[in-house]
Amino acid sequence: xxxxxxxxxxxxxxxxxxxxxxxxxxxxxxxxxxxxxxxxxxxxxxxxxxxxxxxxxxxxxxxxxxxxxxxxxxxxxxxxxxxxxxxxxxxxxxxxxxxxxxxxxxxxxxxxxxxxxxxxxxxxxxxxxxxxxxxxxxxxxxxxxxxxxxxxxxxxxxxxxxxxxxxxxxxxxxxxxxxxxxxxxxxxxxxxxxxxxxxxxxxxxxxxxxxxxxxxxxxxxxxxxxxxxxxxxxxxxxxxxxxxxxxxxxxxxxxxxxxxxxxxxxxxxxxxxxxxxxxxxxxxxxxxxxxxxxxxxxxxxxxxxxxxxxxxxxxxxxxxxxxxxxxxxxxxxxxxxxxxxxxxxxxxxxxxxxxxxxxxxxxxxxxxxxxxxxxxxxxxxxxxxxxxxxxxxxxxxxxxxxxxxxxxxxxxxxxxxxxxxxxxxxxxxxxxxxxxxxxxxxxxxxxxxxxxxxxxxxxxxxxxxxxxxxxxxxxxxxxxxxxxxxxxxxxxxxx
RNA sequence: GGCACUGUGGCCGAGUGGCUAGGCAGAGGUCUGCAAAACCUUUUACAGCGGUUCGAAUCCGCUCAGUGCCUCCA
Numbered sequence: 293x294x295x296x297x298x299x300x301x302x303x304x305x306x307x308x309x310x311x312x313x314x315x316x317x318x319x320x321x322x323x324x325x326x327x328x329x330x331x332x333x334x335x336x337x338x339x340x341x342x343x344x345x346x347x348x349x350x351x352x353x354x355x356x357x358x359x360x361x362x363x364x365x366x367x368x369x370x371x372x373x374x375x376x377x378x379x380x381x382x383x384x385x386x387x388x389x390x391x392x393x394x395x396x397x398x399x400x401x402x403x404x405x406x407x408x409x410x411x412x413x414x415x416x417x418x419x420x421x422x423x424x425x426x427x428x429x430x431x432x433x434x435x436x437x438x439x440x441x442x443x444x445x446x447x448x449x450x451x452x453x454x455x456x457x458x459x460x461x462x463x464x465x466x467x468x469x470x471x472x473x474x475x476x477x478x479x480x481x482x483x484x485x486x487x488x489x490x491x492x493x494x495x496x497x498x499x500x501x502x503x504x505x506x507x508x509x510x511x512x513x514x515x516x517x518x519x520x521x522x523x524x525x526x527x528x529x530x531x532x533x534x535x536x537x538x539x540x541x542x543x544x545x546x547x548x549x550x551x552x553x554x555x556x557x558x559x560x561x562x563x564x565x566x567x568x569x570x571x572x573x574x575x576x577x578x579x580x581x582x583x584x585x586x587x588x589x590x591x592x593x594x595x596x597x598x599x600x601x602x603x604x605x606x607x608x609x610x611x612x613x614x615x616x617x618x619x620x621x622x623x624x625x626x627x628x629x630x631x632x633x634x635x636x637x638x639x640x641x642x643x644x645x646x647x648x649x650x651x652x653x654x655x656x657x658x659x660x661x662x663x664x665x666x667x668x669x670x671x672x673x674x675x676x677x678x679x680x681x682x683x684x685x686x687x688x689x690x691x692x693x694x695x696x697x698x699x700x701x702x703x704x705x706x707x708x709x710x711x712x713x714x715x716x717x718x719x720x721x722x723x724x725x726x727x728x729x730x731x732x733x734x735x736x737x738x739x740x741x742x743x744x745x746x747x748x749x750x751x752x753x754x755x756x757x758x759x760x761x762x763x764x765x766x767x768x769x770x771x772x773x774x775x776x777x778x779x780x781x782x783x784x785x786x787x
Numbered sequence: 788g789g790c791a792c793u794g795u796g797g798c799c800g801a802g803u804g805g806c807u808a809g810g811c812a813g814a815g816g817u818c819u820g821c822a823a824a825a826c827c828u829u830u831u832a833c834a835g836c837g838g839u840u841c842g843a844a845u846c847c848g849c850u851c852a853g854u855g856c857c858u859c860c861a
Contacts, residue, residue, distance in 0.1 A: 308791090325861095326861075327861090328861075329859095329860085335860095335861085337861055338860090338861045339861085344861095370859080370860095372859060373858065373859050378859080460790095463790075463791085463856075463857085464790055464791065466790080514859095535861065536860080536861030537792095537856080538856070538859095538860055539861070540856070541857065543860095565861095566861065567792090567855085568854090568855070568861080569861085570854080573853075573854070574854080575854080575855065575860095577859095578860065579860070609799095612799080612800065612801090612810075613799085613800060613801085614800090614801075617793085617800085617801095618793075618854075619799095619800090620799085622799085624798060624799075624812090625799050625800090625811090626799095627811075628798075628799060628800095628811035628812080630811095631810080631811060632799095632809085632810040633810095635810080636810090638824085673808095679801075679802090681801050681802095682801050682802075682808065682809080684801090684810080685800095685809035685810080686808080686809080687809090688808090688809055689808085689809080692825095692826080695824085695825050695826070698825080699818085699825055699826070701817095701818090701825080701827095702826090
C-alpha cells in the first residue's frame, strides 16, 4: 500500500484564496521573510512568526523542494513614532554605537531562535550591508518617474504609481479613500501626498547613522531594504514572501509598489501572513506593554505567569494553532500544552528505540490500514496550508498505537512490518523534522548522581563490595569518579 | 468612518456541505504490591435569528459580541 502524499495548497494573501503551490522553477523554492528590527529583544509574537516560517521551510524541504530561505535583519531605516531611526534612538539612549545595538540584539535574536530549535535562514542579509543597492533602486525609481526628490529626501509617488498600476492590491485598500482621508502627518511638508513614503531620508544634524548621496546626507527608508534584498537573492520574481499580519500594510504594500515601479514585477507569487499572538484577547505588542520576552516565559519570571515552560513546550503550544489564527496566551492553555507535549515526546522517545520484531500477533488489516491512514493524514494536514494543529492531532493518534505496542497491548504482528516502519518514519519525520520538536532531557543530573552516590554509600556501609565496585565502574563509564573521603562521598569528572 | 477577521463542548484548539480531529480537565473500567504511566469507554459543542439544500458548525442574509490594520510593530 502506497501513501498518497498529495498536493500542497497555500493561502495567498494577495488573492485571499487557497491556491495550489506551484514554484516558478521546481524543485527550487525562494522564500523571503521579513526579519526583526534589532533595536530591542525579540518578543514572543516575533518568535511565533519565525517559528511558523521555520515549519514552512522544514516542510517544503521534507517534501523534496530545494529551498533558499532569506530572512533579513533590519539595522537601519526603521523609524519610531517620533520620526527617529529606532536603532539610532536606542544607541543614544544607551550611549552605545548603533552597531553595538545591532550586534547585541542580533545575538539575542539568534540565541532565542536556536533555543526554539529553528533552522537558520540560508541568507540573512542586513539593510546596512545593502546600502548601495538601496541607493541604486531609489535612482531607478526616480528615473522611472515613480519617485521625486524633495528637500534632500526622496519619496515614492503613490498617486502617480496608482494611475499606472494599482496601489493597495495586497491589503484591499481603496487609494481614493486613503487620499481624501489625509491629514498632515510628520514630514508632511516634504511630501506631495501623505501616502507617499520615504525611499531616502535626509538626516538631521544630530542623526548618527548617515551616508552621503546626491540628494543629501541621509539614510534609507524602511520599505526599500526588503525590495532590494529579496530581489537580489531570489530574483525579480520569486515564490514566497512572508511576514506578520501587521506588516501587510503599509510595509508589504510599499514593497510591491517599489518592485513594480523598478522591475515591472511585483516580486513574490505567494504572500503568507502570520497572525498575532494575544494576551487576554488583546494583541501582544511592545507598545501595549503586554508582551513577554522569551526568557521570561521560559523562566516563568513574569507577573502574568504561574511558572516557566520549556522552549519545546512553547514551540508545541504555538504549533497547536494554525499560523493564520490568533493565539491567546494563558496559564491554563500553557499548562495543558505542557502535559500534552510530555505525552508526545514520550511517544517520540519510545518509537526512536522501537524495532519491529516477529511476535505471536496475527496481521490485522484494519490496524495496518488505520496506521496508513494516520500517516497519509499528516501529509494532508500539512498540505492544507501547513495545518500544524491538525498534524499534531494525527500524531497523537499514532502515540496511542506506539504506547499500545510498548505495553504489548498491541502486537507487532497485528500491524505488520511495513505499517510499523511507515509509522516510525512518518511519526519521527513529522514530529522531529517537520515540526522541529525534540525530546528535551529535562533531568537534574546533580540529583541523579547524588542518588547513585547514596546507593554507593549504603553498599559501602554494608560492606557489599561487589556492589560498590559495580557502581563505581558504572559511574566511571560515564566519566565520573566516586571519591571516598574520610567523612563523606564526593564525585568529580574523570581527568 | 474605511478595509479585513473571529465567535466551536469545562478550558485550549482543528474542521468549512453528509464520514470519530486532537490535547488538557472530569467520570467509569482494564492493568498493577503501592503509585504513576498506558489502554478502553464516556460527558450538554458549533453566538442568535432567518434563508438555500434531501442534508449546514460548514454556504447566504441580518443581528449581537469581540479583534486586527488604517500611525511604529512579527
